[in-house]
Amino acid sequence: MSTELVDKLATELEIPEGVTVTYKKPMITVQGPLGKTWKSFKKIPVTIEVTDGKVLFKAQGTRDKNRAIMNTSRSLIRNLCEGVVEGYTIKMKIVFSHFPITVKVDGKTVLIENFQGERAPRKTKVWGDTKVVPKGDDVIITGHVLTDVSQTAAEIENGSRVKNKDHRVFLDGVYKFEKKKGIEN
Template structure:
């Protein structure tokens, strides 16, 4: 059985501009500009004054969740371009102090002295994500307008600092995501 119409509404706040051309959405706001390509999705996107409608006509039951997924991706871009996303990463250590350095204007993070090792761990930020040292000790702030690139950059930092060939119940050193949210919070 086919569902005649599946529809989701995404509110567009003031100060945010959404344009669509050939199923490529461009969202621009005070924090930056991001694009989303939905040409592979069989959807129709209609932009009105203060809202955006994602519609799917005559779909089967398995095809309807794509509408909510697309609406959530667009909503995350709108939030990111107006407020910006912020992930806080903390370096936790017991004996050897972990030092974090920022290079290339926030595009590269270097982690030194993890478990006393001499080799440095170099992590490049993805997309438009930028890393900054926090005001508190051992904190790193990763921010940007795209939630996917910010969260993936934070995950890459956490994955680089995992103790290998050791008991993880004893060796608790590493870098961990402490909080997630928007920059304005």
Template sequence: MATSTEQEIMAEVKIPSGVKLTKEGSSIVAKGKLGTVKKDFLRIPVTITIEGDKATIKPYGKRKRDLAVTNTVRSVIQSMVKGVEKGFTYKVKIIFAHFPISVKVKGKEIHVENFFGERSARVARIQGDATKVEVQGEDVLIKGPSLDDVSQTAANIEQSTRIKDKDQRVFLDGLYIYTREEGM
């Protein structure tokens, strides 16, 4: 008879009183004062149970990889809870040397106009319904409850002003992420 010294892998997430966490099929929904964040865990090999004020995550296996997957799911759920409770803010700086860049929010798109004197605007998409974008002087503020949506919107803005076919050490014009914060 072989005895196993392996320990069961498990992770828990404590749910604060102002946040409601529910399970809908393979999705987890976090509701709080700043809105709702929904994430699908269909393709991830873990079992998530929600009882009272904590969520428990158990993987299917007992290998090192399963521990990594479990900790990743725990981090994702923690960021969902943090997002509906406090929110996330990314700040993007507008930098130009010669041609003054103007940034405008039009619906679900951000238009970067007069970039290197170009006649047509460069366009970046705003991800998610709850993500808010505002321009304050030389800063663009991106706020929302979903870390995925806020960070992807900031990345879209930064990528829209990427310079090709020029030396990037000399031509520094563009929009660059410079601060990531919790709270809105």
């Protein structure tokens, strides 16, 4: 094998200061100032080693597919490290034309009330340690795990989807308008 091919099939990730990464097959645990999270690599075919401030990745094959899986694994762990240091925020806007929509949080459930005059509230799930805070016409979703924050926002947006009407005319719903690193209050 050429050295150029070997370089493409292995990569590394610097662990940020103040973050602890441990790997006990198949779980990787990331701990930082904002909290602790983990990810299972049981079904992801990549070799991972954690040594002195770096995470080393090796593809388990020589095809482009194997290299893509290796780089995806690197991105997943990078997002976990960034999340426990900075966190993530997604802002959503409540949009309505006739019936005023209200969004409330009840434990691990988000209630979308009075959506198009419906009597029963629509319910969506809050994933992980994500915090959902309704503020006026905005809903602010924050957390230290990007996948949990994004999934919670997606469920709120899908939970306020217009059914049995022309969605080009009836634009009511809760829509994402900003996504950024850092936790905003």
